[in-house]
Amino acid sequence: MIDLHYVATANGMKVAIMLQEAELEYRVINYDLFAGAHLTAQFKRINPNNKLPAIVDHDPADGGAPLPVFESGAILLYLAEKTGRFLPADPRGRAVALQWLFWQMAGLGPMHGQAHHFLRYAPERLEYPSTRYANEALRLLKVLEYRLEQAEYLAGEEYSIADMAAWPWVGGAALIDIDIADLPAVAAWAARIGERPAVQAAVAGKQTAVPPEYMQKHAVLTPEQWSNMFGENLLAASDLR
Numbered sequence: 453m454i455d456l457h458y459v460a461t462a463n464g465m466k467v468a469i470m471l472q473e474a475e476l477e478y479r480v481i482n483y484d485l486f487a488g489a490h491l492t493a494q495f496k497r498i499n500p501n502n503k504l505p506a507i508v509d510h511d512p513a514d515g516g517a518p519l520p521v522f523e524s525g526a527i528l529l530y531l532a533e534k535t536g537r538f539l540p541a542d543p544r545g546r547a548v549a550l551q552w553l554f555w556q557m558a559g560l561g562p563m564h565g566q567a568h569h570f571l572r573y574a575p576e577r578l579e580y581p582s583t584r585y586a587n588e589a590l591r592l593l594k595v596l597e598y599r600l601e602q603a604e605y606l607a608g609e610e611y612s613i614a615d616m617a618a619w620p621w622v623g624g625a626a627l628i629d630i631d632i633a634d635l636p637a638v639a640a641w642a643a644r645i646g647e648r649p650a651v652q653a654a655v656a657g658k659q660t661a662v663p664p665e666y667m668q669k670h671a672v673l674t675p676e677q678w679s680n681m682f683g684e685n686l687l688a689a690s691d692l693r
């Protein structure tokens with residue numbers, strides 16, 4: 453059994469997709485980010501970064517104590533290695549898959565995250581960061597377009613954890629005013645993945661579906677919610693013991 457410490461954002465969704473794809477037994481522990489449910493000493497013992505998602509594997513391969521894993525890319529890799537699925541076995545294919553997984557973790561995710569922050573969550577429109585991150589978000593999607601003009605999936609012919617990592621972020625592009633219809637290879641890839649039963653199960657799952665409040669174009673937060681997400685309460689969590 454795997455515990456999935458979860459919120460239905462892009463980073464959470466990629467792990468829910470992998471758990472469905474690999475047909476692993478898991479239970480979802482949902483967190484209300486706006487309420488600061490992740491900012492506890494108890495959760496810090498699972499993820500010292502106090503962010504979601506994280507997993508706890510109660511049946512690790514070594515038969516030892518339950519194993520917590522944080523960082524969505526590391527979780528995908530852990531689950532791929534645990535199951536022997538969704539990561540090419542040959543060194544060349546594996547290198548290609550991992551480079552796109554790391555590209556998502558270091559580029560697409562963080563840059564889109566900043567674009568979402570400045571375009572959707574910032575209390576006032578700040579021109580410089582809004583333009584900087586909107587441009588970078590679009591540039592990265594054009595990198596994806598270039599790759600997907602050459603190959604059906606990021607690792608080549610095989611659907612892999614690299615696709616699972618990128619797909620939910622691409623799905624959120626409309627919220628930062630990017631129309632993926634302008635990127636035909638990305639749009640076709642996104643539609644192909646969206647048709648997979650495991651992906652549909654993760655997207656529509658009772659505990660994993662994205663609630664409408666996360667899809668608002670412009671989020672208006674209370675001061676307490678703001679503090680939990682971006683301010684003093686979040687900073688204070690780094691001192692929790």
Ligand SMILES: N[C@@H](CCC(=O)N[C@@H](CS)C(=O)NCC(=O)O)C(=O)O
Nearest residue numbers: 461463503504505523524525680681
């Ligand atoms: N690099 C991390 C990012 C995790 C992350 O930023 N998670 C967000 C939700 S998508 C979160 O927990 N935000 C709450 C906060 O920052 O307080 C990963 O991929 O797991």
